[in-house]
Amino acid sequence: MSEAAYQRLWDSSHLILEELLDQEPLLGEAVSERERQSFQYRLSSLYLYYLGLLRRFDTLYDQMVQPQKRRLLRRLLDSVACRVLELKDDLVRADLCETHCLDQVLQDLKLTPADLEVPIPKYFELERSSTLKEREHVLTELLSRLKPEISEGSFPILSRTEAIMLLQKAERARQGRLRAIFMREIRKEEERDRKIWEEGRFKFSQDEAAITIQKVWKGYLQRKRTQQDRRTEMEFIGMLPSASPAGPVGTRSQASLGADVRRLRQAEKEEEFQLAVVKTRDHLREVEGPDTKEKMKEQIRQWFIECHALTGRFPDYPDESLGGSSLIFADKTPEQSFDSETLKMEERKEVEQEIRIQKKAGKKPGKKKKEKDLTPDSLGPMASPDSTSPPPAPCRPLAAPTPSSLSGSPDIHAMAPLIRSILLVGPSGMGKKMLVKAVCTETGANFFDLSPENLQGKYPGKTGGQMLVHVVFKVARYLQPSVIWIGNAEKTFYKRVPKEEEEMDPKRIKKDLTKALRLLSPGDRVILIGTTDRPQVAEMKGLCRTYERILLLPRPDYASRYVLWRHMIEAQGVQGTQHLDISALAKVSDGYTAGCILQAIQAVLTERRLLQLSKRPLLTSEFLGPLAKLDPVYREEEESLKDWYFKTPLGKKRMKLLKDQDAAEEAKLAKEKKKK
Structure with a gap:
């Protein structure tokens, strides 16, 4: 464009x-x-x-x-x-x-x-690439400190020759096993061909054999020609992308090249603009600064005189935090334009603001009550935002590659509705943890694991849970945006802790977690995400008080299953053929989760099966056996989760609304029936 x-x-x-x-x-x-x-x-x-x-x-x-x-x-x-x-x-x-x-x-x-x-705004990734690289370097250094030290006596010390001989033995054994498998297949095929020959099947004369070969070959050519014609037609009507690769001077290449050129021009123009800003500000400060200062003095003096004449006393000078003397001239707002004069007007306002601050009488700002810091010294350089080498954190953070979501922007996050915590509820295999990782990837967030299984043995003692939560949230604020994940979130709010999990003490961070969430302000880009497939065993009150939003993930419908089958099979490097009916797979997999579908695909598309695709096409029936061995989401489990969800605050309101709508509809039908 x-x-x-x-x-x-x-x-x-x-x-x-x-x-x-x-x-x-x-x-x-x-x-x-x-x-x-x-x-x-x-x-x-x-x-x-x-x-x-x-x-x-x-x-x-x-x-x-x-x-x-x-x-x-x-x-x-x-x-x-x-x-x-x-x-x-x-x-x-x-x-x-x-x-x-x-x-x-x-x-x-x-x-x-x-x-x-x-x-996803494109500037997320373009503007934060350097920040992410710096943070990745910090996290790499942090994780290197967490690696356990391996004692020299843990493994036997081998000489170079002994190590090479050991590797050679293992490689020969691997090749021997593969050779045995291939030879077994070859012997089976030879045996099958021998039986066919002995039984006298497929005995043709020379002419019959030639006719059979011609039929097969002509059928192959015709199917190939028909498939090509169909693809050409689909490309023509826009249902398929063009198969011809775009050349260096193609339309797409030119558009991409134009976009890259414009981004380079953006950087050049931005650099010119910043230089113009500095020059304009210096010029205004030197040339118009003294006159502006005297003019402001006269305006402020006149303002004090007018206020004294109206109220009988001199007013207090506006506090610096409120804008200083700028409140006196609040009715003047800068206009927006696109030329050098507008730049002067904007920078003139900046210079005036600096002069107002210089003229303000010195007052000490009021002290604001701060959150009690349990680790003022133990975190060392992590304690201040100016730190460059944070110490190890109790939970392992994971740096995500690129920021690509609305909540990744500080400006948007400060203006948008504040959501501190989310709970994802759904059967096992629905992809709840994958969604959490997707959030980290899209926002460029760090990942902290506060799952009960991960916390066992860390920060023991009566105050250990409090210290643990405090340190995690402190590091999460420092490395924001951050995502704190709690897997099996129901364990933190158990109604009754099972005997086999009493040693884990899954409820030890329950109170401190709720307190830490309340301290998150709109400027903190930190969110707590919990995942669970058994919310029924948790206390409803505590769970709903901790998690502001609860999302119930339903099992995939036909359209979703079709996309899952097609995408996951193509991800293995297999293209759809006439022998593979994705629609049939989507129908027979009703009730199965995305995790089950993935397991069935991985069980079928092994490395050996992928090598055989050129000789033996992939069939739909191959997936039925592995899929049948997996457990689907039974209706009782799904109904149990739905019943639980309708007991949540939002679910209760939804249920009441549905009942009111049904009652109104019944009353309307009864009224119409009465009239008739």
């Missing part, structure tokens, strides 16, 4: 934003129970519109070159992203459910399910 195209996109996005802002006041009006559905529809429509606007602003910010315009776009991008999160929170309150059905809204707005995906 050219600069003119991005300018047109900016103009249309600006108009869309104005229209959305005009619709905002309508959401603040109170609605009756009858208007609940129409309110939910308006809220869902607004949510989808803001998602589309977020994509537009992300594209514009990624490719715009003008520095001042990019600063405005960055504020708009973060604000729109924050509004998306707020609307999602409003949808939860309106639907009384964490999941929403937006099919009707998508259909009315002529959108596709792809438009429901929350876009």
